Amino acid sequence: MTELANKVAIVTGGSAGIGFGIAQRLASEGARVVIADINEAAGHQAVAALGANASFWRTDVADQQQLRDLVDHVAADCGRLDIMINNAGIGGANHPRLLDDDLSDFHQVMAIDLLGVMAGTREAARVMQENGGGSIVNISSIGGINASAGNWTYHVAKSSVIMFTKCAAIDLGAMNIRVNAIAPGNIETEILGRSMGANLSPEKQAELAGSLRQFIISRQALKRQGKVEDIAEAVLFFVTDRSRYVTGTLLPVDGGLVAGTARSSGGVEGLRKQAQA
Numbered sequence: 424m425t426e427l428a429n430k431v432a433i434v435t436g437g438s439a440g441i442g443f444g445i446a447q448r449l450a451s452e453g454a455r456v457v458i459a460d461i462n463e464a465a466g467h468q469a470v471a472a473l474g475a476n477a478s479f480w481r482t483d484v485a486d487q488q489q490l491r492d493l494v495d496h497v498a499a500d501c502g503r504l505d506i507m508i509n510n511a512g513i514g515g516a517n518h519p520r521l522l523d524d525d526l527s528d529f530h531q532v533m534a535i536d537l538l539g540v541m542a543g544t545r546e547a548a549r550v551m552q553e554n555g556g557g558s559i560v561n562i563s564s565i566g567g568i569n570a571s572a573g574n575w576t577y578h579v580a581k582s583s584v585i586m587f588t589k590c591a592a593i594d595l596g597a598m599n600i601r602v603n604a605i606a607p608g609n610i611e612t613e614i615l616g617r618s619m620g621a622n623l624s625p626e627k628q629a630e631l632a633g634s635l636r637q638f639i640i641s642r643q644a645l646k647r648q649g650k651v652e653d654i655a656e657a658v659l660f661f662v663t664d665r666s667r668y669v670t671g672t673l674l675p676v677d678g679g680l681v682a683g684t685a686r687s688s689g690g691v692e693g694l695r696k697q698a699q700a
């Protein structure tokens with residue numbers, strides 16, 4: 424398929440997880456994809472899996488100069504930039520109670536999850552304006568919409584990504600640059616286990632993530648695990664002409680989690696049955 428033939432895309436955090444899924448989908452539609460990530464080993468593996476249309480550029484999105492160098496490199500190498508996916512993110516430390524959180528990772532989480540998106544948007548727009556426009560997609564989270572305890576700074580960063588996306592959209596629209604956000608929920612990657620089980624072995628982290636996912640699915644409208652491909656399809660909508668009149672929006676891709684909590688066999692229904700018995 425060639426819906427993105429002759430288009431040039433950057434995917435930050437594209438070495439693994441959702442970013443890799445997005446890179447794969449964009450490449451499958453004929454785009455030239457540059458993966459920008461701090462993980463070089465995984466980045467080179469990703470590029471090998473994607474084939475000749477993909478390349479890797481080591482980038483720490485927390486560093487504005489590195490984002491500038493990345494975009495300059497892509498403009499020089501490919502002559503243009505059409506698509507920017509600001510996806511790189513970390514969960515930060517989990518502290519179930521606010522009183523236990525010393526906020527020691529505040530600056531790191533904000534630098535990657537928020538500043539990286541803001542500077543990535545600005546740098547991409549600088550080049551996109553020269554080629555008549557483009558599409559920028561910022562990856563937020565359902566944690567940017569729904570409040571919950573635990574990853575305090577992450578929630579703040581991800582909700583700010585949504586507001587920034589709207590602000591950027593109303594400014595960059597005059598340059599024919601569209602900016603939209605996606606809020607993933609319960610997508611099968613390593614971020615959950617890493618954030619919730621920071622002190623555990625990788626095996627134990629995977630085990631914990633598995634149990635957490637089952638719990639989340641029990642509260643989800645759609646009773647299945649979200650996949651990176653589910654996010655990639657939404658990205659494809661935003662970066663093609665299918666969404667040509669859409670900017671400044673937020674699309675949750677979450678199996679219905681943001682809509683509300685679905686009934687499970689236990690919960691309120693179980694209590695009602697118990698009372699009737």
Ligand SMILES: NC(=O)c1ccc[n+]([C@@H]2O[C@H](COP(=O)([O-])OP(=O)(O)OC[C@H]3O[C@@H](n4cnc5c(N)ncnc54)[C@H](O)[C@@H]3O)[C@@H](O)[C@H]2O)c1
Pocket residue numbers: 435436437438439440441442459460461462482483484485510511512513514535562563564565566606607608609610611612613614615
């Ligand atoms: N998986 C989910 O359920 C879920 C839910 C909501 C939001 N998200 C968001 O989706 C995005 C991708 O998450 P994921 O689940 O694929 O995580 P992941 O940990 O599997 O992948 C994240 C990628 O980002 C890279 N990265 C981390 N810090 C970076 C930095 N400073 N500069 C450049 N690259 C960096 C990592 O090396 C990795 O390749 C994140 O922004 C995350 O917050 C994920």
